[in-house]
Amino acid sequence: MSAVRTVLGDVSPGDLGVCDAHDHLFFGTPRLPGQELRSLTAARAELTAFREQGGGAVVQWTPYGLGRRAADLPPLSRETGVHVVAATGLHQAVHYDEGTLARLRGRLAEVFVAELTEGIGTSGVRAGLIKVAGGFHALDAHARWTMRAAAEAHHATGATIAVHLELGTAAPDVLDLLCGDLGVEPHRVVLGHLNRSPDPVVHRHVAESGCYLAFDGPSRAHHATDWRMPDAVRALADAGFGDRLLLGADTTTAAARSVDGGPGMPHLLRRVRPRLVDAVGEELVGRILTENLGRAFAVPWR
Template identity: 60%
Template sequence: MRIRTVLNDLVPGALGVTDSHDHLFFRSAALPEDQELDDEAGAVAEVRAFADAGGQAIVQWTPHGLNRRADLLPGISTSTGVAIVAATGLHRREHYPDGYVDKIHDELAEIFVRELTTGIGDTQIRAGLIKIAGGFHILDAHAEHVMRAAAEAHHATNAPIAVHHELGSAADAVLDLLVDRLDVHPAAVVLGHLNRFPDHRAHLELARRGAWLAFDGPSRANNATDPRLMDCLAALIDAGYGDSLLLGGDTTTARARASTGEGPGMPYLLTHLRPRITQYFGAEVADNVFRNNPARAFATDWRA
């Protein structure tokens, strides 16, 4: 079992304290130009701030076509000492310029496999996960097509699949498709943004199905979910699912950075949320959420 980072493949125990869902670089047709993450110095500053707070690894969920800047990631990892996992995959259609998705529609599985096994773009930097996205409460045709390509790439490589859920919805539909119909093992699926749909019963049903449950926060666009985060975690921990939880910052805009914007940014996970989790649930749970669970969630027996 290995975790594929932009520098090398790591044994799971070497990953360390992890931000399980974030972005160093991100460009989207849905974002104003001044909010895109395209600043190398800003990315370095944010990673250093995370490292200063005790962070050791970041899983970047920026997928194909959204300015991952893969060529810069090894240098950032080397200079900061923080391991970085890059992603392949495809986001929701509205994040891309008109016509872009249609051009690569029939090549998605091939693109994903190539970026997982050979390299992203002209680099030899390999992705360590497949990031895809569901629709709002349902899986539209685009989401289902991308998920089928992701499942094909997963079966070819064993890569984990991380899923953006629009406002936290349709996670059950994702498992219905990926696990029940496309034979992806639930332990290879990370369900993201569940804090944006703070339904404890729904979360427990997802946990029973064996997938990883990722809570991202705080997000500037979803402030109303912040006070509910600890209650969501408590319901799962009390039910015995503390070993299924992941936490990430999901910094997607320049404004959300701690180092160059208004924050709270990546360090907040460790300076504020980890102490609260330790206080409420104990040091063992906190160590699982930030260290042990990511080491298991993003490790796989790579086929290439």
């Protein structure tokens, strides 16, 4: 039987409730100095605010080495009543120092599998997805290395692979590599940030593969394309791909948190949801926020 692996254990997809398919409770990178998500108090407040808007589950895409604070996730989930899914995986090379990358050479897939099956570090918290990243309109050697490791870990565990698309680009290249060369079934791949490159031809092309398409950036840093998202979602729904769409808030900086004056997680349900209801109807938006995520991330763990 398939289940979504949360930080408190495996959960039936139907029990998740309303879902934020891509977000961050903790996150830190040298690319965003001074904007790290490190505060436990702020993370608790953000989850509580999301819950008050009707939220039931959050998928945290923070991968290896970027401040996941895995041991803090189970108590946060218990205290707020929000399911939390943790990630393994690796981001773009620019987010790491060379020493960290050197230590992973030759054993990256092994690390991913261990975090999916045994736990992240000494926390005992098992990851529920693999997060990797592409580049701007292309895949460099680092992206290909991480995606090969992700595919190996997927074949060993069944875990879904979620992909950060840089500014929404290179989606066909990602699918060619993961699903073509590396044998990952498209329905086990989530492509993130398609809202950042609202190209209807590319959207239709990747949707036809059978993968999941995430529109996951209504945060302060990415609001420039927000006004195009309802049209993109409607076009895909009209073409018959409504069951492949996901929504997330992707809060990556302290300033973007609702508790610090930004939109944060609650914005997804407070502002984005009603806007999409106007575009495609309440029934479809309800399915996108509940049923779709369960299918995208639920696997028969092995």
